[in-house]
Amino acid sequence: MQFPPTTASVHQLENGLTIILDPDCAAPVISTQAWVATGSMHEGNFLGAGLSHLLEHMVFKGTESYDGKAISDTVQAAGGEWNAYTTFDRTVYYIDGPSDSTQTFLKVLTEMVFKPTFPADEFEKEKDVIRREIDMGLDDPDDRNSQLLYSTAYSVDPRQHPIIGHTELFDQLSHEDMVSYHRDRYTTENVFLSISGDFNKQELLQYLEEICGDIPRRFTRLAQVTPEPPQLGQRIRRDTFAIPTSKLTLAWQVPSLEHPDAAPLDVLATILGSGRSSRLYQNIREKQGLCHHIAGWSMISPGQTGLFAVSAIVDHDKREELQEAILKEISQLPNSDFFDELKKATRMTLASQFRTLTTASGRASDLASNWHDTRNLNFTRDYIDMVSRVTTDDLQRVARTYLVPQVLTITSLDPEDAEEADAKNEASVQRGEMQTRTLTNGLTLVTQCDSRLPTVSITVATLTGLPSESTENAGINALLAKLMTKGTTTRTAEEIAVTMDSLGASFGISCGNNTTLTSASCLQPDVKTALGIVADMIQNPVLPPDALERERGAMIAGLQEQAEDPLSVAFRKLRPSLFGEAGYGLNGSGTEESLNKLTREDLAKHHKKYFTAANSVVAIFGDIDPDKCARLVEELFSTMPKGTRSHTGDQEFPTPSVHELHLDKQQAVLTVGFRGASASDDDNHALELIHDYCTDMAGPLFTKIREDLGLAYYVSATQFHGVNTGMFAFYLGTSPDQLDTAKSILLGEIKTIAENGIPKETLESVKTTWLASHALANQKIGSLARLSAIDCLLGFPADHHLKAPDEIRALTDEAIRAAAKKYLGTHEPVIVTVSPEA
Secondary structure (H helix, E strand, O other): OOOOOOOOEEEEOOOOOEEEEEEOOOOOEEEEEEEEOOOHHHOHHHOOOOHHHHHHHHHHHEEOOOEHHHHHHHHHHOOOEEEEEEOOOOEEEEEEEEHHHHHHHHHHHHHHHHOEOOOHHHHHHHHHHHHHHHHHHHHOHHHHHHHHHHHHHOOOOHHHOOOOOOHHHHOOOOHHHHHHHHHHHOOOOOEEEEEEEOOOHHHHHHHHHHHHOOOOOOOOOOOOOOOOOOOOOOEEEEEEEOOOOEEEEEEEEEOOOOOOOHHHHHHHHHHHHOOOOOHHHHHHHHOOOOOOEEEEEEEOOOOOOEEEEEEEEEOHHHHHHHHHHHHHHHHHHHHOOOHHHHHHHHHHHHHHHHHHOOOHHHHHHHHHHHHHHHOOOOHHHHHHHHHHOOOHHHHHHHHHHHOOHHHEEEEEEEEOOHHHHHHHHHHHHHEOOOEEEEOOOOOEEEEEEEOOOOEEEEEEEEOOOHHHOOOOOOOHHHHHHHHOOOEEOOOEHHHHHHHHHHOOOEEEEEEOOOOEEEEEEEEHHHHHHHHHHHHHHHHOEOOOHHHHHHHHHHHHHHHHHHOOOHHHHHHHHHHHHHHOOOHHHOOOOOOHHHHHHOOHHHHHHHHHHHOOHHHEEEEEEEOOOHHHHHHHHHHHOOOOOOOOOOOOOOOOOOOOOEEEEEOOOOOEEEEEEEEEOOOOOOOHHHHHHHHHHHHOOOOHHHHHHHHHOOOOOEEEEEEEEOOOOEEEEEEEEEOHHHHHHHHHHHHHHHHHHHHHOOOHHHHHHHHHHHHHHHHHHOOOHHHHHHHHHHHHHOOOOOOHHHHHHHHHHHOOHHHHHHHHHHHHOOOOOEEEEEEOOO
């Protein structure tokens, strides 16, 4: 069954006006249509004002031969049904009625198009009518939903603007703007007539020459239409409206009508969502009951980027579930067997087009649309032929090519109370609660689901800090950490590196004052692989001898470099003077002597003692299923021995002392160290604020010592909280001849802080700075995983660090002053200076 070829013909009057004639004597009726190739997208400098639509209204207000009332009376008396409409790319006027009124209809129609009088007194009245129409559109959920889609799917394409215009731009249109626009666009070159029905062709052409012969041929102002650039990522917009349910639309950018994939895309839209037997209707509405209505459609126009879309009406609480269900259906299209559905879709397309030919109006519209879009009166027949040649392979290919995430636009018009519900829902869905559980072998696991991005961060914290070292094996944790990445019993170092790099994942092992942290980050699909490598490095390191020598040499070279840096030299002396020759008094990088003594057996013994389940915490944060992660950790860490938790002994505290060291450098360095708070002390939040106060560029140290007095190159403070104690230290770098003065001023400032804490007028500013830094640091899931693992390892709840802001906000200046006196004013400090020889 084929679509019949048209018997219509195309004619052109002497003034350039094109006429499409389709004689059909089956019924005594006529359809006369005037198509103007101008719409809202052709408005140029007036884009977004609705000028084409305003002009459509005004042509009904009077012509050369009729005033507004006479037009209406004449058409009505002749039995005509008439109207007009404006779209993005056309304005159409039509009169349908008995064929014996053909000449009347054509006289009125051509005068309206070419000879309107545009009475000035009607202009503002009609603008008021259209303003009410704009307001009605703003109150209509379907109009609002369509505008939401087009303004999101198109970034520069004129179709992003409503056809009727934006009120603010519409108000600026003048009578002269409209008259000029009509003169430029309503020309015989840019207008054509389509006439179908019971008429004599020659008589009709002769009559048209009579009534249109005096219409002059004029230049047509070309309309510059900006093409839509390729979409470079998913676009999502939500809006609210006074409706009971959500209107959800998913749309993908597709090519224009000229593209060979236009027909397959139209067929695919029919299969997907046209009719009650379509995939979406049956699978999603009928079987799953996820929505009240759903349909698939395509908007494929000549010369412009099109849209392939799915629209649905859904209860708001099911919107996200529906969206996922639609995307799941879309994902199955590239591998679908469309054989039976293809036949049905072709038949539906053919039947739909046949139905357009049953009336004179339908035939005139079909011919006019073909001419407007392609200048081919038989385009409908040709297009149906293209549809009939679409194959299953074509459908799979276009689904795979065009229905992809990077050209997807998602919009939803939601009930007015949905915004608050969405905020709560997003907070709960995107970042779940932290869950802590103890696995079979005693290993602690902390998880948190954060689905905002398909990424995962892994941290394994092990309690192997400086308290686990001695002068004999100082630096063992740092050296062991370097070697644990150099291969396992089943993977070489190169294999580990290549696998992780291929996944775009990162990994590393680092040491601090209290812990060794093994970390990795990866994309969500690669969690098992990345976690497997982390588990393997922790449980099965081979500690290769060649790598041992290489890393030992690198660490010794680092120590030698430290020995030439005045600030490093000062702190290497400050620590043992403050804590003794053990624990936090040690250099985390060791000494040349201790590093040279360490053997592979020493490292293996240290590893076996500390890298146990009871002495470690695993934290996995990101786009995860916590229960699946727990099962995965159980499996991958099954060989980790339970072991025992390491205990930190009491820290030694020597008598505070003053040390003067010399180094042949151009600068002098001063460090002043005090015993600080442990991680569990109540004072550590107060010390956090004092630390920020002392390190801020607006704080007293920088302002007075560096800026006002010019006594230092740099001046600041540092601190850490250990398991059973901590350190709070000040340091500065200055010229040797200013060392004594700088020292005196710094000690004076420290004394002032010890006595007064943070000035009351400055405290809120310091708190704000700390809170901002805390928020910025904790926006990354990697930071959250690391801090949660350390919190659990030190005996706190996993979310302990997240409660710090409340503690900071609650601190009073009295509490801060008490902490300052306790740590900076009760005990004498250790003072170390490093300067050139006198």
